[in-house]
Every structure is written in structure tokens, then in C-alpha cells.
Amino acid sequence: MAGPGARGRRPETSPLTPRLRRLRTIAPMFGFLRRKKEPPPAAPTDAAAAPVADPAAGLPAPQGAPAVGVPVTVAAEPASAAAPAVVAPAVVAPAVLAPAVVAPAAQTLPAVAPPPAPAARASWMSRLRQGLARTSSNLTSLFTGTRIDEALFEELETALLVSDAGVETTKFLLEGLRARVREQRLTDGTQVREALRGLITGILSPLERPIDIDRAAPLVVMITGVNGAGKTTSIGKLAHHLQREGKTILLAAGDTFRAAAREQLAEWGLRNGVQVVSQQGGDPAAVAFDAVSAGRARQTGVVIIDTAGRLPTQAHLMDELRKIHRVLGKSMPGAPHESLLVLDGNTGQNMLAQVKAFDEAVGLTGLIVTKLDGTAKGGALVALAHTRRDRPIPVYFIGVGEGLDDLQAFSATEFASALLD
Numbered sequence: 001m002a003g004p005g006a007r008g009r010r011p012e013t014s015p016l017t018p019r020l021r022r023l024r025t026i027a028p029m030f031g032f033l034r035r036k037k038e039p040p041p042a043a044p045t046d047a048a049a050a051p052v053a054d055p056a057a058g059l060p061a062p063q064g065a066p067a068v069g070v071p072v073t074v075a076a077e078p079a080s081a082a083a084p085a086v087v088a089p090a091v092v093a094p095a096v097l098a099p100a101v102v103a104p105a106a107q108t109l110p111a112v113a114p115p116p117a118p119a120a121r122a123s124w125m126s127r128l129r130q131g132l133a134r135t136s137s138n139l140t141s142l143f144t145g146t147r148i149d150e151a152l153f154e155e156l157e158t159a160l161l162v163s164d165a166g167v168e169t170t171k172f173l174l175e176g177l178r179a180r181v182r183e184q185r186l187t188d189g190t191q192v193r194e195a196l197r198g199l200i201t202g203i204l205s206p207l208e209r210p211i212d213i214d215r216a217a218p219l220v221v222m223i224t225g226v227n228g229a230g231k232t233t234s235i236g237k238l239a240h241h242l243q244r245e246g247k248t249i250l251l252a253a254g255d256t257f258r259a260a261a262r263e264q265l266a267e268w269g270l271r272n273g274v275q276v277v278s279q280q281g282g283d284p285a286a287v288a289f290d291a292v293s294a295g296r297a298r299q300t301g302v303v304i305i306d307t308a309g310r311l312p313t314q315a316h317l318m319d320e321l322r323k324i325h326r327v328l329g330k331s332m333p334g335a336p337h338e339s340l341l342v343l344d345g346n347t348g349q350n351m352l353a354q355v356k357a358f359d360e361a362v363g364l365t366g367l368i369v370t371k372l373d374g375t376a377k378g379g380a381l382v383a384l385a386h387t388r389r390d391r392p393i394p395v396y397f398i399g400v401g402e403g404l405d406d407l408q409a410f411s412a413t414e415f416a417s418a419l420l421d
């Protein structure tokens with residue numbers, strides 16, 4: 001609970017704003033994450049979940065097959081087709097639609113990326129730590145001595161504000177810390193740091209929840225977010241992750257207006273060896289509907305729907321998102337089963353407004369926070385957890401790079417450690 005402020009502190013009429021303004025240019029803090037488990041050695045082969053043979057298309061083998069080397073993009077049928085759609089081959093796309101297949105740069109990418117070598121995993125960890133080094137050093141440098149006084153709390157307040165933890169959460173942390181110092185009679189910096197770690201971990205813990213990928217078949221996952229947040233990249237990484245969990249995947253290019261957006265998703269499809277339902281122009285809701293229909297007909301494990309980036313202030317685009325959500329509900333009971341918001345970890349406090357707006361529009365069930373390998377300020381995530389503690393939205397994954405393996409499960413403990421170690 002956010003308290004009323006540190007009443008016992010020395011007088012300070014407007015303690016936060018001047019320091020915040022002064023330090024706004026200071027670089028951020030944050031980061032971390034560690035893989036929880038080793039990936040399986042080989043690509044999964046899930047016979048039960050493998051797509052049924054496509055009578056029309058002679059489509060490439062399902063994504064579970066190793067080393068798929070052929071283009072996998074397929075056309076969507078019109079949403080008006082009420083019966084489960086059979087994915088049509090590109091060459092017989094309905095005439096009313098413009099060429100339905102994104103012309104992917106089929107020759108420019110390997111169809112399936114090689115499995116990550118241990119060295120590669122180590123390298124993303126070190127990239128992450130490097131990216132967060134300045135931020136974590138802002139905090140850790142405070143706890144080096146035995147000085148536990150008002151000056152320490154003031155410096156900590158500054159460091160938390162610089163990290164984008166926000167005024168309310170910063171106050172909450174400082175009050176909690178003061179109480180622990182008092183009650184537990186802490187006498188040196190290391191103890192205070194551990195107390196802070198406990199507080200931050202406690203705030204973040206409700207966000208740590210694994211995604212249940214078995215609760216529907218297909219599991220329909222709708223991806224939303226502002227422009228450039230990392231939606232399409234996260235879908236590519238998520239597809240890879242889910243394949244390793246043994247799921248078959250179908251992607252839907254719900255950003256129908258930008259050719260580049262379709263091509264980008266098609267590239268990720270190629271990398272993963274998964275099929276992409278796509279359609280030039282037209283209604284994104286129709287593409288989403290068709291993808292789910294195709295996924296049901298083909299017994300696909302997970303259907304992931306990409307959407308165009310949009311700002312919460314763009315009312316008509318938020319309406320479009322609501323429509324996609326609504327239409328998905330008609331495509332399959334309970335769909336979308338996951339309504340995920342992708343957040344750029346560099347967003348700062350605006351992250352909170354984004355979550356609120358997208359949640360109101362499409363009832364978020366989870367978050368993916370990207371770009372935590374760069375200069376992101378992790379404090380915003382702590383603020384998000386604290387300010388939404390009454391209805392926490394889990395962070396299923398964090399993005400720590402642009403490669404297939406750079407999606408990691410969120411861990412409150414590791415996140416707090418990355419901040420304070």
C-alpha cells in the first residue's frame with residue numbers, strides 16, 4: 001500500500017520534483033534474467049498436434065519437422081466463410097483479395113535457425129548485464145558502507161525515481177525500508193540492500209506466472225501494443241519458444257495495411273518453419289477469424305495474431321482492436337484465450353497508461369516486456385506491479401534481444417537481483 005509519505009523525515013516541502021528533474025538525463029537502471037531450464041536438444045515432434053494434411057495445397061511439413069526449407073505463408077479465406085477454413089494455397093487466393101501471400105524474402109533467411117549454442121546464451125546474459133550495469137550500479141553503490149541515515153534514503157529516493165519507479169512506488173519502497181530498518185535494527189548497507197530486495201521481489205512476485213499453453217486447442221493468442229514495441233519480433237520468438245514446448249503454431253498477419261509488416265511476420269514464419277495466414281489490405285478481424293478457423297481445422301496448437309501498432313489515443317484504431325477481439329470470440333468459444341500487450345521496456349512511466357488503455361479495450365491477460373537488454377529502466381515494471389496490485393497482469397515473458405532465443409520467462413527474484421547485485 002502506498003503510504004502517505006515519510007512523516008518522520010526532515011522537512012522537505014517538495015522533495016521529489018527538483019531532484020527528478022535534475023536527474024532526468026541520468027541513464028537508467030535495470031535488467032537481468034536467467035534461463036530457467038535448458039532447451040531440449042532437438043526440435044519437437046508432436047504427432048498428435050501435427051496439422052492435418054492440407055488437401056488443397058501440398059503445404060510444407062508442419063513446424064515440428066526439422067529443417068523446413070520452403071516458404072510457409074498461406075492465404076486467408078474471407079471471414080465470411082463460416083465453416084472452418086481450410087487454408088488455401090497462395091496461388092488460389094480468392095479473387096476478391098489482393099495477392100494473399102506475403103512475398104517473403106524466402107532466400108534471405110535460413111528456414112530454421114540453428115539451436116542456440118551455450119555460448120550464445122551466455123552472450124545474451126552478458127549483454128543483458130551490460131545493458132543494466134549503470135542502473136544497478138546506481139542502486140548498489142548506495143549500500144556499500146555502514147551509513148544508514150537520512151542522506152542514504154534521499155539518495156535511494158533519487159535512484160528509484162531515475163529508474164522510473166515513479167513517485168507512488170518510490171514512496172512505498174522508502175517507507176517499507178524505513179520500517180524494516182527500524183524494526184529489524186539494521187545496521188549496515190548490505191542488510192538494507194537485502195531488505196530492499198525483499199520489498200521489490202514482493203512487489204514483483206504477483207507478475208510472475210507462467211502462461212498455460214494447454215488450456216485450449218488451439219490456444220488463440222492476440223498480440224497488441226503501441227508502434228514499435230516489439231510485437232512482431234516477440235511473436236517470432238514466442239513461436240520458437242512454443243515449438244520447443246511441443247506446440248504447432250499458426251501465425252496471423254493482422255497488420256493488413258503495411259506490406260512491410262506482413263513481410264516481417266512472414267520472415268519470422270520462415271525462420272521458425274511455421275505458416276502465416278496473411279492477406280493484403282482488408283479487415284484485420286477477418287484475417288484473425290480465418291486464422292483461428294484454419295487453426296481449428298488443422299488442429300494447430302497455438303494461433304498467434306499479430307496486430308498493427310497503435311496509440312491508445314487513436315480511438316478508431318482502438319475500436320479496430322476491440323473488433324478483432326470480438327470477432328475472435330466468434331471464431332472459437334473463449335478466444336482469444338490470451339490477450340497480450342507488448343511493452344517496450346524503455347517506455348518508462350507511460351507503460352502504466354498503456355496497460356490501462358489496452359486492458360480497457362481488450363481485457364489483457366498478460367504482458368511481454370521487450371528490449372530489457374538495452375537501456376531500459378526497470379523501475380517502471382516495479383511501478384506497474386505496485387500500482388496494479390489489486391489486479392496484477394502477469395508478465396509472461398521479457399525480451400532480451402532480437403534473436404529467436406531472446407525471450408525469457410519473467411522471474412521476480414531474478415529481476416530484483418539484476419537491480420541490486
Ligand SMILES: Nc1nc2c(ncn2[C@@H]2O[C@H](COP(=O)(O)OP(=O)(O)OP(=O)(O)O)[C@@H](O)[C@H]2O)c(=O)[nH]1
Pocket residue numbers: 225226227228229230231232233234255261307308309310342370371372373374398399400401402406
Ligand atoms: N534489443 C532488442 N530489440 C528488440 C527487442 N524486441 C524487438 N526489438 C526491436 O525493436 C524493433 C521493433 O520491433 P517490432 O517487432 O517490429 O515491433 P512492432 O511492435 O511489431 O512494430 P509495429 O508493428 O511497427 O508496431 C525492431 O528493430 C526489433 O528488432 C528486444 O527484446 N531487444
Ligand SMILES: [Mg+2]
Pocket residue numbers: 231232233255261306307308309
Ligand atoms: Mg509489427
